[in-house]
Amino acid sequence: MKYKTQLTALLIGLTSPVFLSCQLEKKSDSSASTSKPAFTTPAPTPVAATRGQTDEMAWISGGSFQMGAEDFADSQPVHLVTVNGFWMDEHEVTNAQFAQFVKTTGYRTVAERQLNPQDYPQVPPNQLVPGSAVFTPTPQPVSKDNPLQWWQYVAGANWLHPNGPQSTIKAHENEPVVHVGYEDALAYAIWAGKRLPTEAEWEFAAQGGKGYRTYYWGNELNPGGKWMANIYQGDFPHRNTREDGFAEAAPVKTFPANPYGLYDMDGNVWEWCQDFYRPDYYAQAPGDNPQGPSDSYDPDEPGAVKRVQRGGSFLCSDQYCIRYKAGSRGKGEITSGSNNLGFRCVRDK
Numbered sequence: 001m002k003y004k005t006q007l008t009a010l011l012i013g014l015t016s017p018v019f020l021s022c023q024l025e026k027k028s029d030s031s032a033s034t035s036k037p038a039f040t041t042p043a044p045t046p047v048a049a050t051r052g053q054t055d056e057m058a059w060i061s062g063g064s065f066q067m068g069a070e071d072f073a074d075s076q077p078v079h080l081v082t083v084n085g086f087w088m089d090e091h092e093v094t095n096a097q098f099a100q101f102v103k104t105t106g107y108r109t110v111a112e113r114q115l116n117p118q119d120y121p122q123v124p125p126n127q128l129v130p131g132s133a134v135f136t137p138t139p140q141p142v143s144k145d146n147p148l149q150w151w152q153y154v155a156g157a158n159w160l161h162p163n164g165p166q167s168t169i170k171a172h173e174n175e176p177v178v179h180v181g182y183e184d185a186l187a188y189a190i191w192a193g194k195r196l197p198t199e200a201e202w203e204f205a206a207q208g209g210k211g212y213r214t215y216y217w218g219n220e221l222n223p224g225g226k227w228m229a230n231i232y233q234g235d236f237p238h239r240n241t242r243e244d245g246f247a248e249a250a251p252v253k254t255f256p257a258n259p260y261g262l263y264d265m266d267g268n269v270w271e272w273c274q275d276f277y278r279p280d281y282y283a284q285a286p287g288d289n290p291q292g293p294s295d296s297y298d299p300d301e302p303g304a305v306k307r308v309q310r311g312g313s314f315l316c317s318d319q320y321c322i323r324y325k326a327g328s329r330g331k332g333e334i335t336s337g338s339n340n341l342g343f344r345c346v347r348d349k
């Protein structure tokens, strides 16, 4: 039996060393042990498939690039990777798009479903109510060691109610859908005749043909005083000065596109990739269209099944979560959504 460690932590207030993709950057990341148990997850049942379209997608010609970053232990070694051409959504999947999927299929997301007590043996049954993790600014400065100070498990939070039952996506249709688990993202992709990007495809697309730069948009944080992505300004987690205009998710296409015509590859919301997460994968990854390792292992939470997430979110800054920087990798337990996590899709020719 696997424990849903991240949600368990939220539900009973445990101090979890890692929570979601946003984490305090350590001086040196742990390296993986290959002796630890491996976890895999079964493929989900496809939802009613539709004929795929390439509306609002950009054609990304394949090619070779240097993948990874020297600044992050799990993004090393930087290595040569080749990807075939593919179509990629210009922007993160929006609430309006996800609503169409749900309207057509009746799909219910993980955050809307009843929780199985067997997955949460440490949590009193009366606390097992559907919900999701919502970022909640603290009233004053706090130590950044414990993410549970600003992440709350909110009953009734889901993609329709991003900040809890009283909130709505009405008038936010053009913002990215959030609170999606991996299987939710995959179900949408299958319905749309698409798939989720590999981590290599995602990074190749994010570089926009420009090679490695500190940020996917360039080497300067805010060139000419202009913010190039929806990230976090101010003092995390209590005071967001929203110099870029947004304290939470912004409507897609608000910030400049990259050279391939892709928006919000940096920031706004994290994006699921198909690859399982292992910190040691790059040392053994094939150079030709890598698909990720065959299992998942995170030394910080060995019991959790994790997939890669990319690009950072509106909560990223150099104060706390610096994994909006180019080449860096995020990771997330596959059933754990949050209000800063979404996705986009790709499709083959």
Ligand SMILES: [Ca+2]
Residues within 6 Å of the ligand: 230, 231, 232, 233, 242, 243, 244, 245, 246, 247, 248, 314
């Ligand atoms: Ca912002």
Ligand SMILES: [Ca+2]
Residues within 6 Å of the ligand: 092, 264, 265, 266, 267, 268, 269, 270, 271, 310, 311, 312
């Ligand atoms: Ca994004």
